[in-house]
Amino acid sequence: MASASERKPWDSSNLRKYCLNFEEIPRLPFDDPRVDELISSNPVIIEGSNLVKSATDKWNLEYIERHMGVTTNTVYLSRNHKFKYFDDKKIQSRTNPRGVEFSPPMRKVEMKVEEFMKKLREWKRGDERLYMQQSLTAAVGPNIVQDFVGFNWKWINAKQKTHCWGKLTSNLLYVSMEGNVTPCHYDEQENFFAQVYGYKRCILFSPDQFQCMYPYPVHHPHDRQSMVDLERPDHTRFPRFKDAKGVEAVIGPGDVLYIPIYWWHHIESLMRLGPTITINFWYKAGPTTIEYPLKDHQKVSIMRNIEKMLLEVLQDPREVGPLLRNMVLGRFDENPLA
Numbered sequence: 001m002a003s004a005s006e007r008k009p010w011d012s013s014n015l016r017k018y019c020l021n022f023e024e025i026p027r028l029p030f031d032d033p034r035v036d037e038l039i040s041s042n043p044v045i046i047e048g049s050n051l052v053k054s055a056t057d058k059w060n061l062e063y064i065e066r067h068m069g070v071t072t073n074t075v076y077l078s079r080n081h082k083f084k085y086f087d088d089k090k091i092q093s094r095t096n097p098r099g100v101e102f103s104p105p106m107r108k109v110e111m112k113v114e115e116f117m118k119k120l121r122e123w124k125r126g127d128e129r130l131y132m133q134q135s136l137t138a139a140v141g142p143n144i145v146q147d148f149v150g151f152n153w154k155w156i157n158a159k160q161k162t163h164c165w166g167k168l169t170s171n172l173l174y175v176s177m178e179g180n181v182t183p184c185h186y187d188e189q190e191n192f193f194a195q196v197y198g199y200k201r202c203i204l205f206s207p208d209q210f211q212c213m214y215p216y217p218v219h220h221p222h223d224r225q226s227m228v229d230l231e232r233p234d235h236t237r238f239p240r241f242k243d244a245k246g247v248e249a250v251i252g253p254g255d256v257l258y259i260p261i262y263w264w265h266h267i268e269s270l271m272r273l274g275p276t277i278t279i280n281f282w283y284k285a286g287p288t289t290i291e292y293p294l295k296d297h298q299k300v301s302i303m304r305n306i307e308k309m310l311l312e313v314l315q316d317p318r319e320v321g322p323l324l325r326n327m328v329l330g331r332f333d334e335n336p337l338a
């Protein structure tokens with residue numbers, strides 16, 4: 001029988017229900033040679049790396065409140081459990097008349113950590129949900145800086161070198177209420193996603209699932225997000241979503257999930273299991289090596305560039321779709337008549 005410390009504190013009742021089944025993401029000890037094989041093109045959960053041990057040893061909501069510092073933090077407020085990211089630079093406004101007409105699905109506010117924690121403590125059903133997503137900078141308090149300096153940089157720097165990644169661009173600190181969901185999207189960076197406190201379920205899809213995931217157009221504020229709502233997929237608009245092949249895992253304190261660049265990810269803090277704390281490590285892609293056939297993520301990058309070029313020359317986002325349709329319709333069928 002599993003000992004008390006090994007017994008997992010969650011079961012399927014803590015997970016949201018979706019219409020897809022997922023395979024498990026492999027879980028390996030940090031010194032297993034298969035870790036590096038997987039990192040070259042697949043997600044993996046790495047155990048025992050001690051990457052953020054200085055944080056997992058101490059961090060909880062009280063510690064963050066006491067030590068985060070006096071400056072304000074970015075907090076998203078949502079009327080439901082979904083926190084679907086948007087790029088405000090792509091929204092139509094007086095200064096950006098070519099942007100997309102759009103009403104944001106959540107509010108972004110700046111607040112001091114005390115105010116955030118007070119709202120969490122006093123939160124009741126019907127209130128807006130909260131999700132703090134703050135970049136770790138020198139402005140955080142000295143204790144947090146000290147914990148940050150104590151991260152296992154030796155290990156992660158070696159990984160960065162082995163896999164020829166570019167520079168570390170940022171560390172985002174996520175402090176979430178139980179049950180919050182970050183809907184499915186991809187990022188243009190490599191990500192070591194380090195769980196500090198509480199439990200998160202992560203569902204990932206490879207970049208080769210592009211046709212099943214239906215990303216918004218690049219000019220849209222929801223660029224890089226899937227248009228499909230995992231909880232209520234519209235199978236009429238998005239018929240190929242039912243064929244999407246995903247992988248999943250629940251991560252807890254000490255686990256590090258490698259989310260490869262351009263991989264789709266949906267992240268949920270487990271329901272009824274308390275708040276969660278995560279720190280990510282975002283790295284620029286390494287230098288592009290052109291080898292044929294191209295990798296699926298390289299094709300996604302090409303598609304993004306074509307969309308951007310068309311927008312640049314056409315100036316009007318409404319003209320991009322019709323031009324692309326005219327370009328391909330009936331011309332690239334598998335068995336051309338002539």
Ligand SMILES: O=C(O)CCC(=O)C(=O)O
Nearest residue numbers: 174182187191267278280
């Ligand atoms: O933890 C989350 O809610 C989202 C994390 C994420 O999307 C990322 O680290 O890229």
Ligand SMILES: [Fe+2]
Nearest residue numbers: 185186187265
């Ligand atoms: Fe992400």
